[in-house]
Amino acid sequence: MPPIKTPSVPQLRRDAKRLRRAWDMGEPAARRRVEAVQAPDRRTELKHADFLHIVARENGFESWPRLTWAAETVGLPRAARQRQLGQALAHGINWRVTALLQETPDLAHDLFGQSCAVYDRARVAVMLDEDPGRATRQCGRWRPIAHLAFSRYIHARPELVADMLAIAEMLLANGADVNDAITAEAAPGSPLSVLYGAIGHADNMALGRWLLEHGANPNDGEALYHATELGHHEGLRLLLSHGATPAGTNALLRALDFHDHGAVALLLEHGASADEFVPAGDGEEPAWVVPALHQAARRGCDRRMADLLLDAGADPLRPYQGASAWAYARVFGNRDVAEAIAGRTGTAALTEEEALLARAADGQDSPGRYIDPARLPEAYRDIIRTILHLPGRLDHLRRLVALGVEYDRPDAMGVTPVQVAGWEGLPEVMAYLLSLRPDLTHVNRYGGTLLSTILHGSTNCPAAAVRDHAACLELALTHGVALPRAAVEFAGREDLAAFLQDWAEAHPGQVV
Template identity: 65%
Template sequence: MTDLSLEGLRHAAKRLQHAFEAGEGWAFERVKQRPPRKTFETLQRADFLQIIAQEHGFASWPKLKLAAETTGLDRATAQQRLKVALFHGQTAIVAALLEQTPDLADGLFGLQCALYDRAAIEKALARNPGLAVQSFGPRRPILHLAFSRWISARPELEADMLAVAEMLLAHGADVNDGFAAQPGDDHLLSALYGAIGHADNMVLGRWLLAHGANPNDGESLYHATELGHHEGLKMLLAAGADPKGTNALLRAMDFHDHTAVQMLIDHGARVDDFNAEEVGGEAPFVMPALHQAARRGSDDRMIAILLDAGADPSAHYKGASAYGFARVHGNQALSRAIEARGAAVPLTPEEELMARSADGQASPGQYINPAKLPEAYQHLIREILHLPGRLPQIERLVALGLPYDQPDAQGITPVQIAGWEGLPEVMAYFMKLRPDLSHVNGYGGTLLSTILHGSENNPERAERDHIACFRLALEAGVALPEAVIRNAGREDVSAFLQDWAIRMPGQVV
């Protein structure tokens, strides 16, 4: 493991630079995850120091150096780890850090808010009322409070949490405060989204709405459909959230949530909610409901809800009819429903071949030119790989010539999605096709960090096998960064990665 001293970290930066300049794959992968602002050809020592600092939770090397000189690097690193663990709901890590160092958050106002430390907040505000509106990192205190997932581990602190919220509000905090997920982003993630959509903290969400939080913040309604319950959705709709123009209904369909879909429709959601700038009958950004039903494998009940609400069986999306989309995705329930309404249309030759694949039929000797596919089908393999029993269909599509390593709009490749989903059988198939295992997606994620994220955030993670996906990647020789080991929030994942690092020290970078 890296020597956590300034000299040790300088040595790590020097080693990274030399490996990068020598063309080592693991070094290039780490640089791609946190690309400096310069081109790769002009990187200097300072750029590699910056990467090392970011890997340890600091925005820059000067901030890491200042923390080391004023707090001590071990303590400063632990504080950064505590901040990340609170944000990501890694409650076991939070508890372990606080057990080891009970005063770890002392003097750090943002962290004290995230821990609902009522007494400390009261004393700090008495000394300096301006702390309530001061930025600590990228977020102000009410955002540290709202995005903290500590309530899931310490529900008995509910009264303290609300008292902290009241104190912040009394000292000028804005319940509609937000922060940019990425520097320069115009769209802000609100405190309400943090409480309801991110932290599943219905108590704080209700408090924010009662104190004037805007339910139409562009995030909360959408993410309230992901929680596995309807409390947040009911709360937002009762407060005046308007589902028109959002993707909330389509997101509820991802989870086959008939109740949520009906609730949204009852509150004004339009099943074919095209973007205002639609061109030639195509929706450039919002998918018609029946197309979503096709690709998500919706059942008869969901299809009936959509059709009763006015879904158009003749709608087109990015070059694909609803009927063609249903046939290509193998949704027989939807295909039958469209045929029953007399809205079936002839399939293109490419759709015929893809529909045969969905129906379980191979087409030996026949191929599809991916360049001729409408945009709607460009990422077909990526869209179906998480659905149960689709691997044979994927194999037939690959045999037809569909790309199996093509990044989607977020830069995520199918093998990364399979890892995020925790589907080792599907991931193993893609790995046999020799995809680019060093690819870094649009979120800065590698294969291993994407699996790690899925192990803690995928809604189906309890039924999936992310450890088997880690094993596949590591057995293929993918380098194991210390940061992945350090950031593992699940105890079983952490234990597996640490054990691998002990057995295969040469693979750790």
């Protein structure tokens, strides 16, 4: 693990003064440091306090007063390690959690939330005995039960399950709420329940079961949807057996993403509607909201899945953003779904644009023919971003680009195709998109750059184990993408952290 640099407060004050002088002189490196922290409307008349704030943020603290408080109480070296432990716990980076605790076994002892998250039963009991109010008081960003629920440390220390559940009991006995929630930074208006934290985020079935048995609401709007992503059905069965209602959750659509016949059947058995269509509201993710047959078509589902949906009542005549389900299946190259629909309704004529897109999907070039993207129904505008992760679609992508389909168009959440390729860990697809010279400075609505999106995918892409995120990182860096210092520290995988550390040492001018 890279060493944690802990300069003294006087050194950091001098760094802030140097940064201010460099900013005043217009040095590019100083500009990058300021832009990484300060919003555009705050960069006009920067004062000394602003540069202190920037230095504090660069060193992982929320503000300069927080940094000096840490220095005066536990000392900067310990505070830096506690900060790194908190970040590792929040992002499920268990190898880093383990390394930090091996180095400093009592690292979490003076932080109640972290003590809960690492299942230190004895320490939690002592701290609650000293002050029972700790069970409901916010610790950092979250209350203690959220630190417990969102922790993925159980996968590193499964033998601590009894201690974990004992801590849950202690928190509940002292007033904690099993329906507590956190606020997600990317969606401040959409709270995430601790039940979602346990089941959908942490894949912690023991704690999820405990929460449900103690009154957690299974219809929290998130847990059921994300339970379809786990690669098993235990979370789904657990939630459904405690009264979760699939209606309005889009869990059925998410199960289609994974071609999971069992999950789809299970959801249909418990009341999911194959014909339900819930349009997105403000701030939601419209790319995920689509009629089920259209979803099956674009995700590459098979004939068995299409028949399962049709037999359950999916309407084969329902249009979506100007596209029929049959035409949609043809355009996305899904013959199975197209034939299943045609068997119920027959076929229909394709528009000129749909016919060209269908030819591309069928492996046919159309030399001298082009599509005006402005004339395409909205349903087809993001086709490159939508299909690029499917196996064997690179030649299909090339044919679409040759037709004039947009290859750098952000989707509804601001994610571009090259970012999707990086998140998916597909270096061959990413290299092709990079050859088209996309905007490498683009930031999506999640706040993700190309580099951070690749890192996020390395731990969150369901297929990460068989993908190559290291090669994607190398491609991005070779094309000149900046390497933030924090990326080295908070990479979710040990091999990627080592790769980024080596790159930073070999290319110091690229580090910002």
